[in-house]
Amino acid sequence: MDNVDLKILKCLKQNARLTASSISEDIGLSVSAVIERIRKMETSGLIKGYTIDIDQEILGNKMVALMDVSLKHPDDYEGFVEIVHANNNIAACYYQTGEFDFVLRIVTDSTEGLDNVYKFVKSYEGVEKTETHIVLRTVKEEAALIPERVPKK
Numbered sequence: 001m002d003n004v005d006l007k008i009l010k011c012l013k014q015n016a017r018l019t020a021s022s023i024s025e026d027i028g029l030s031v032s033a034v035i036e037r038i039r040k041m042e043t044s045g046l047i048k049g050y051t052i053d054i055d056q057e058i059l060g061n062k063m064v065a066l067m068d069v070s071l072k073h074p075d076d077y078e079g080f081v082e083i084v085h086a087n088n089n090i091a092a093c094y095y096q097t098g099e100f101d102f103v104l105r106i107v108t109d110s111t112e113g114l115d116n117v118y119k120f121v122k123s124y125e126g127v128e129k130t131e132t133h134i135v136l137r138t139v140k141e142e143a144a145l146i147p148e149r150v151p152k153k
Contacts (some may be wrong), residue, residue: 016050060109064135068100076126090119
């Protein structure tokens with residue numbers, strides 16, 4: 001990876017639907033070179049896929065909450081991960097160090113929707129305790145972080 005790859009990644013981060021031709025014009029590289037570089041980044045696994053950024057508020061999901069979860073025992077990990085994958089309102093789940101084992105990012109339409117997710121999580125017998133925080137405003141949320149310069153090997 002070099003600085004040209006970083007420029008390509010920055011273009012794709014802004015708009016993953018950009019054509020190789022548009023990227024070529026932006027960074028001053030031939031279309032075929034852009035295509036080859038993108039293909040290499042995909043093959044290497046650096047580019048894992050392409051997605052869309054959906055405005056959740058337009059879909060009616062105006063509530064975001066973070067829920068800390070502690071499990072009773074480490075053996076409860078696998079089962080908890082399974083139930084997390086089963087709930088579409090849990091947008092992210094992070095296994096972490098500290099007092100709580102997990103933090104969940106929950107996106108839902110209302111306090112009633114949040115209560116449903118709360119009950120769903122608490123219904124798993126391996127959950128010892130939870131603590132929920134309602135997000136007042138999202139200040140920053142990046143789906144893809146691109147370094148300013150090429151990382152050292």
